[in-house]
Amino acid sequence: MTETTSAVLMDGTAVARRIVEQATADAAALKAVTGVTPCLATVLVGADPASVTYVRMKQSRSAKAGIDSRHVELPESATTAELVAVLTELSEDSRVHGILLQHPVPAHIDERAAFEAIAPEKDVDGVTMHSFAAMAFGEPGFASATPGGIMRLLEAYSVELAGKHAVVVGRSPILGKPVGMLLLARDATVTYCHSKTADLASLTRQADVLVAAVGKPRFLTGDAVKPGAVVIDAGYNPGNVGDVDFDSAARTASLITPVPGGVGPMTIAVLLEQTVAAARRQLGRR
Amino acid sequence: MTETTSAVLMDGTAVARRIVEQATADAAALKAVTGVTPCLATVLVGADPASVTYVRMKQSRSAKAGIDSRHVELPESATTAELVAVLTELSEDSRVHGILLQHPVPAHIDERAAFEAIAPEKDVDGVTMHSFAAMAFGEPGFASATPGGIMRLLEAYSVELAGKHAVVVGRSPILGKPVGMLLLARDATVTYCHSKTADLASLTRQADVLVAAVGKPRFLTGDAVKPGAVVIDAGYNPGNVGDVDFDSAARTASLITPVPGGVGPMTIAVLLEQTVAAARRQLGRR
Numbered sequence: 094m095t096e097t098t099s100a101v102l103m104d105g106t107a108v109a110r111r112i113v114e115q116a117t118a119d120a121a122a123l124k125a126v127t128g129v130t131p132c133l134a135t136v137l138v139g140a141d142p143a144s145v146t147y148v149r150m151k152q153s154r155s156a157k158a159g160i161d162s163r164h165v166e167l168p169e170s171a172t173t174a175e176l177v178a179v180l181t182e183l184s185e186d187s188r189v190h191g192i193l194l195q196h197p198v199p200a201h202i203d204e205r206a207a208f209e210a211i212a213p214e215k216d217v218d219g220v221t222m223h224s225f226a227a228m229a230f231g232e233p234g235f236a237s238a239t240p241g242g243i244m245r246l247l248e249a250y251s252v253e254l255a256g257k258h259a260v261v262v263g264r265s266p267i268l269g270k271p272v273g274m275l276l277l278a279r280d281a282t283v284t285y286c287h288s289k290t291a292d293l294a295s296l297t298r299q300a301d302v303l304v305a306a307v308g309k310p311r312f313l314t315g316d317a318v319k320p321g322a323v324v325i326d327a328g329y330n331p332g333n334v335g336d337v338d339f340d341s342a343a344r345t346a347s348l349i350t351p352v353p354g355g356v357g358p359m360t361i362a363v364l365l366e367q368t369v370a371a372a373r374r375q376l377g378r379r
Numbered sequence: 380m381t382e383t384t385s386a387v388l389m390d391g392t393a394v395a396r397r398i399v400e401q402a403t404a405d406a407a408a409l410k411a412v413t414g415v416t417p418c419l420a421t422v423l424v425g426a427d428p429a430s431v432t433y434v435r436m437k438q439s440r441s442a443k444a445g446i447d448s449r450h451v452e453l454p455e456s457a458t459t460a461e462l463v464a465v466l467t468e469l470s471e472d473s474r475v476h477g478i479l480l481q482h483p484v485p486a487h488i489d490e491r492a493a494f495e496a497i498a499p500e501k502d503v504d505g506v507t508m509h510s511f512a513a514m515a516f517g518e519p520g521f522a523s524a525t526p527g528g529i530m531r532l533l534e535a536y537s538v539e540l541a542g543k544h545a546v547v548v549g550r551s552p553i554l555g556k557p558v559g560m561l562l563l564a565r566d567a568t569v570t571y572c573h574s575k576t577a578d579l580a581s582l583t584r585q586a587d588v589l590v591a592a593v594g595k596p597r598f599l600t601g602d603a604v605k606p607g608a609v610v611i612d613a614g615y616n617p618g619n620v621g622d623v624d625f626d627s628a629a630r631t632a633s634l635i636t637p638v639p640g641g642v643g644p645m646t647i648a649v650l651l652e653q654t655v656a657a658a659r660r661q662l663g664r665r
Contacts (some may be wrong), residue, residue: 128643167577178644205516222508222509222512222513222518223508223509223512225506225512225515225516226509226511226512229515229552230508230511230512230552230556232492232508232557233492253571255575256575256576256577257577258577259583264563266516267652269558270515270516270563273571274556275555277550277571280573280575282570282571282572282573282575282576282577282582283571284568284569284570284571284572285563285568285569285570286568287557287566287568289541289542289565289566289568290542290568291542291544291568292544296544296568
């Protein structure tokens with residue numbers, strides 16, 4: 094039953110560990126100098142079990158890295174105005190250095206209005222319009238956590254991007270669109286594919302770097318992968334299943350991320366790293 | 380000497396005229412109701428002859444459309460801080476509804492800092508980070524004038540975009556990047572090519588819609604164009620020459636913009652239209 098795979102696994106767990114170790118050291122150094130512990134505020138609306146789990150995991154990882162957590166929970170029935178008020182208050186609170194709004198929020202809430210209530214200098218999850226434009230233009234700002242994690246993983250494996258064709262499948266505001274802009278900033282030729290794309294496989298088969306950010310389990314199979322491509326699976330569907338059909342894709346790719354243990358750990362690592370960086374900047378240490 | 384061309388010309392002059400007529404009528408209607416004439420502030424740093432000509436043209440077109448102009452000139456030696464101060468003052472002046480900073484600015488000035496001093500609600504040229512993210516995310520805001528003009532031209536010629544492959548050659552912050560995002564928002568599959576792209580022609584030959592935004596005279600020739608493609612030439616090089624080699628491309632394309640008379644007039648039309656829209660919004664009329 095175990096087929097031979099040719100691809101090398103991209104070990105997100107190991108790369109993330111090194112990033113978190115550095116962030117932990119930076120948090121401790123900042124505390125030693127300023128007496129202040131970096132603080133990440135997490136905001137959760139409703140009680141979706143997956144979201145509850147994610148937020149708890151982010152809090153426990155923060156604690157391990159020497160980052161304080163502040164947690165605000167709003168009921169499922171909360172209004173946009175109530176959520177905006179909470180995020181505005183946290184943005185103005187000098188004891189909070191980073192803010193994470195767990196998404197998705199309930200459908201009746203204007204998620205964009207909520208994101209925009211986060212001050213750009215505390216947007217350590219990289220969800221604001223300012224952060225997006227900063228990624229696109231190479232201006233100072235925070236990366237969206239998952240796209241930032243993908244870029245760090247590509248760096249860790251010395252994947253050459255300049256002049257390479259990167260194909261991003263998916264175009265969400267905090268995953269597909271920003272990762273495309275980050276790849277473009279690294280001089281890749283970038284193609285955005287999505288649900289309306291005609292003949293998807295003919296495009297993905299041109300990809301030197303293929304990023305799956307679709308949210309459909311095992312959506313991309315090996316026949317959609319160019320031999321030797323680097324395959325990044327940013328999907329995380331119920332049952333620990335990615336957007337890539339791992340077994341078939343691994344026979345064609347040169348490098349591939351597993352699910353779990355690929356992109357997922359990188360997302361949290363970048364979140365923690367950016368929280369410490371935000372605290373440093375707000376405390377005038379960089 | 381006149382070869383037979385198969386492509387239909389996209390008449391930007393005619394489409395722009397209709398947009399300007401509507402903007403003129405809207406400006407007059409706004410004045411009739413509020414007593415206020417829409418006002419576009421133009422800011423010029425230095426005395427580059429091409430920039431001087433562009434600014435004068437924008438002022439004279441504004442006047443014809445019933446839009447007042449305010450003009451600020453700064454010497455070539457102006458600092459970033461001086462320019463930012465001027466743009467901040469105009470942003471806060473309720474008599475000014477739209478602001479245009481003529482670019483490029485002298486190399487010693489931080490152009491991004493200058494752009495960001497323009498209030499998003501007055502950014503009728505669509506150069507701020509907020510406007511870029513708004514285009515990318517489909518949020519309310521102003522389009523960059525040339526990308527907005529390209530989209531209006533495609534609409535005027537009923538060019539289908541959903542599921543089509545649009546290839547943008549160029550990735551500048553106010554042309555290539557935003558036009559790609561606008562095409563993506565219209566459900567095109569979008570590829571960004573640029574100076575580092577390997578085998579450019581193999582990508583441009585896949586384009587159903589090809590946008591040239593390179594700034595190199597006659598850079599794209601007919602052999603880089605897929606038969607039947609729609610070719611948009613956003614280039615404007617010395618001597619009225621576009622980025623596309625018109626004669627050879629017109630033999631392959633189905634629709635093509637001439638230079639001059641294609642994208643150029645659309646840019647100014649969108650600028651004037653957005654100035655009137657900005658005034659309406661600021662006066663509470665929409």
